[in-house]
Amino acid sequence: MNVIEASGLGKRYGSTWALRECTLAIPAGHVAALVGPNGAGKTTLLNMAVGLATPSAGRVTVLGGRPAGSLAALDGIAFVAQDTPMYKNLSAADMLHLTRNLNHRFDQHYAEARLADLGIPLKRKAGRLSGGQQAQLALTLALARHPLLLLLDEPVAMLDPIARHDFMATVLTAMADEGVSVVLSSHVLAELERVADYLIVLSRGQVQVAGEVDDLLASHRMLTGPAGEVARCAGRPVVQLRRGEVQAHMLVRATADNPVPAGWEAHPVGLEELVLAYLREPGAAALPGPTLLRDAEPSGVTQ
Amino acid sequence: MDIDKSIRTGADGNVSAHAPAGSPIEFRLDASSGVPTYLQLVQQVEHALRLGYLKPGDQLPKVRDVVAALAINPNTVLKAYRDLEVKGLAVGRPGQGTFVQATLSQVALPELTTLRRSLSGWLTAADGAGLDEDGIVALFTSALRDFYERRNGSSRTRGGVAAGETAGVA
Numbered sequence: 001m002n003v004i005e006a007s008g009l010g011k012r013y014g015s016t017w018a019l020r021e022c023t024l025a026i027p028a029g030h031v032a033a034l035v036g037p038n039g040a041g042k043t044t045l046l047n048m049a050v051g052l053a054t055p056s057a058g059r060v061t062v063l064g065g066r067p068a069g070s071l072a073a074l075d076g077i078a079f080v081a082q083d084t085p086m087y088k089n090l091s092a093a094d095m096l097h098l099t100r101n102l103n104h105r106f107d108q109h110y111a112e113a114r115l116a117d118l119g120i121p122l123k124r125k126a127g128r129l130s131g132g133q134q135a136q137l138a139l140t141l142a143l144a145r146h147p148l149l150l151l152l153d154e155p156v157a158m159l160d161p162i163a164r165h166d167f168m169a170t171v172l173t174a175m176a177d178e179g180v181s182v183v184l185s186s187h188v189l190a191e192l193e194r195v196a197d198y199l200i201v202l203s204r205g206q207v208q209v210a211g212e213v214d215d216l217l218a219s220h221r222m223l224t225g226p227a228g229e230v231a232r233c234a235g236r237p238v239v240q241l242r243r244g245e246v247q248a249h250m251l252v253r254a255t256a257d258n259p260v261p262a263g264w265e266a267h268p269v270g271l272e273e274l275v276l277a278y279l280r281e282p283g284a285a286a287l288p289g290p291t292l293l294r295d296a297e298p299s300g301v302t303q
Numbered sequence: 304m305d306i307d308k309s310i311r312t313g314a315d316g317n318v319s320a321h322a323p324a325g326s327p328i329e330f331r332l333d334a335s336s337g338v339p340t341y342l343q344l345v346q347q348v349e350h351a352l353r354l355g356y357l358k359p360g361d362q363l364p365k366v367r368d369v370v371a372a373l374a375i376n377p378n379t380v381l382k383a384y385r386d387l388e389v390k391g392l393a394v395g396r397p398g399q400g401t402f403v404q405a406t407l408s409q410v411a412l413p414e415l416t417t418l419r420r421s422l423s424g425w426l427t428a429a430d431g432a433g434l435d436e437d438g439i440v441a442l443f444t445s446a447l448r449d450f451y452e453r454r455n456g457s458s459r460t461r462g463g464v465a466a467g468e469t470a471g472v473a
Contacts, residue, residue, distance in 0.1 A: 031376050169374040176367045176377040194332070194340055194375045217339075270337060 001028045001064040003149045003181045004049050008058030010205075011044045018044040020205040022058070026183060026198065028148075030212075031175065033196035034185040035275055040202040042185040043082065046153050049183075050079045063148055075105075078142035082153040084135045088127025092137055095126055099141045111144035114170075132163025139167060143174050150174070152184035156191075164188075168195055193271040201278050209278050209286045213271060216286065220274055223250045225264030232261065239284045240277040251277045253286060326364040327357055332373055340375055344383035352392065352407040355415060363393060363401045 002025040009022040019041035026032045034042045047053040048060050051069020059067075066073040086095060092115060100106040115122060118140075120133050129137060135155065142150060150171065156164040172195065174180050186192065192199075199216060201209035209216065220239070227248040230241065237253040251269065260266040269277075278284060328351045330344055338346070351357040364372075366380045384401045387393035394404045429439050 030378070165374050169371050172370045172374060172376060173367060176370045190334070194334075194373070194379070197376050197378050 002026060003028045003032075004060065004062055004183060005065070006045070006049075006058065006060040009045070009048065009055055009060050010057035011041075011048060011053060012056040017056075017205050019048075019202075022202075022205075022207055024200060024207050024210050026181075026200070028181045029179070030198035031172070031182040031184065031196045032198035032200060033192050034183060034200050034202060035187070035189065035192070035279075036202035036208075037279060041205045042202055043153055045202065046079070046151055046183070046185060050077065050151060052079075076148040077151060078145050078147035078149075079151045080135075080138050080142050080153065080155060083158060084138035084155075086126040086134060086138060089125055091123050091125050092120055092129070093122040095137060095141060096122075096144075099144070103145055105145055107144045107146060110146075111140050114140045114143070118166075130163075132159050132166065135159060135163065135167055136170065139170055143170070143180075146178065147180060150180050150182045152182065154185055154187065157187055164191070189272045189275055192275070196271075199271070199275070201275060203279065203282045207287065208282065208284070209275075211286065216274060217269065217271065219253055219286075220269050221252055221254050221258075221260075222267045222269050222273070223252055223260065223264045224248070224267065225261065229261070229263065239286070240281050326362050326368075327351075328364065330364060330369055330373060332375070341379045341383040341386065344369075344380065345386050348383075348387055348392065348403075349407055352403070352405075355412045357403050357406075359403050359406055361403045362399075363387075363403065365400050 004024070004026045006025075007023050009019060010017060011019045018039075022041070022045060034045065036042055044053065048055055049062055049068050051073065054069075062068055062073045063076045066076070087098070090098065096106075096108065096111050096115075100108060112122070115137070118133070118136050120129065120137060126134060126137060135158075139155075152171070155171075156167055159167060168191070171182060171184075175182060184196075193213070197213050199209060199211065199213050200207060225248060227243050227246055230243060230248050230250065239251040239253065241251075242249045251274070254266075278286070328347070330347055332340065332343060336343065348357065348363065357363075363384065366377055366384070369375065369380045370377050384393060384395065387401070388395060392403065392405050392407070393401050395401045426439065429442070434442065
């Protein structure tokens with residue numbers, strides 16, 4: 001089952017396309033990370049999947065074909081928006097009460113037990129909780145609905161390192177316990193490798209990379225060798241080239257059994273390095289379907 | 304949490320904290336090592352097996368506990384445990400967890416202690432001779448390589464280091 005499926009999806013605000021011709025399928029059972037620079041369309045995509053925004057073009061379904069925003073779709077998904085908005089003057093207990101009454105499924109026992117574990121006082125007003133506690137409260141409200149799909153928009157951007165760790169531990173424990181699928185958008189590349197096992201890179205409103213993290217890492221290599229011989233290796237798909245006077249680094253799409261050109265060294269790449277390379281080269285793409293690879297072209301960055 | 308239950312006195316007299324759930328080991332992550340997360344878990348189990356911290360029958364940390372403690376993807380832990388199963392080192396028991404099935408430690412713990420003691424003596428001598436840590440590592444690594452090259456010189460075609468005592472150019 002695909003938890004999110006989009007085909008030709010687009011959203012236009014005025015004359016600007018926030019998301020354009022977005023076609024992707026995110027399989028269930030993963031933590032899928034949606035990364036990209038500001039304005040790449042991450043929030044727009046999530047909002048349309050949730051049903052908070054209507055597409056200007058194309059269509060999007062969730063949880064195996066349920067139209068986004070439909071009752072059947074809403075029943076199975078939970079969404080924590082950016083900055084975890086809450087009614088600041090309501091107590092944590094009131095937030096539970098409100099959420100319970102707005103949903104036909106809400107596990108009060110789970111929610112109270114979680115808040116007790118986290119040491120969040122039920123009587124305290126949401127606005128007076130720390131940033132980390134507010135995020136945990138919002139997450140608890142979402143998880144107490146026992147969703148099949150949890151969507152998180154920049155969940156940890158505002159949190160300190162410990163709050164960030166605890167927040168992600170809660171999300172991932174829910175995944176281990178209940179098998180909930182997770183799609184999150186994030187700027188925090190450094191932690192992605194531990195958390196995400198599926199990656200979608202959005203750039204300028206389009207999907208640039210999509211796939212399982214293990215497959216992506218296995219299919220990319222950093223080649224290091226003499227700058228003068230770059231042209232000789234240009235036959236393979238080059239994602240990024242960084243060339244100095246003498247030495248050059250090329251991030252290429254290749255599998256382990258591809259021969260390494262004589263005189264070159266091949267190194268595996270990490271997720272952060274891979275994502276940064278793609279973000280710096282918006283013309284390169286790694287997609288399951290047809291790709292938009294352009295010719296290798298020096299990016300002008302010298303080493 | 305009941306602190307008293309989670310602390311026990313080790314054989315060496317040191318007090319060590321243990322997770323109440325009851326695996327002999329805890330995982331840690333080195334984010335800057337560049338080693339994929341699942342591989343770090345695999346290597347830590349293998350390391351614990353070599354040093355005798357884990358023995359057949361011991362339970363590996365529960366997936367959920369590892370996920371909660373390290374905030375890592377459950378699929379990553381499952382991948383590490385699958386890898387250990389494929390290597391024949393661990394076995395999954397449905398509904399119970401993953402257990403150690405084989406051991407990598409070639410010698411028993413008392414012998415390891417004796418070997419460690421004689422190594423300590425050598426280290427003291429090396430330190431006394433003026434070698435610093437990097438110098439000691441370099442010397443040891445080079446001697447180790449020489450040792451295996453000499454020992455396996457005749458048996459290389461049969462598979463190198465693992466060839467064991469019977470390789471015999473003593």
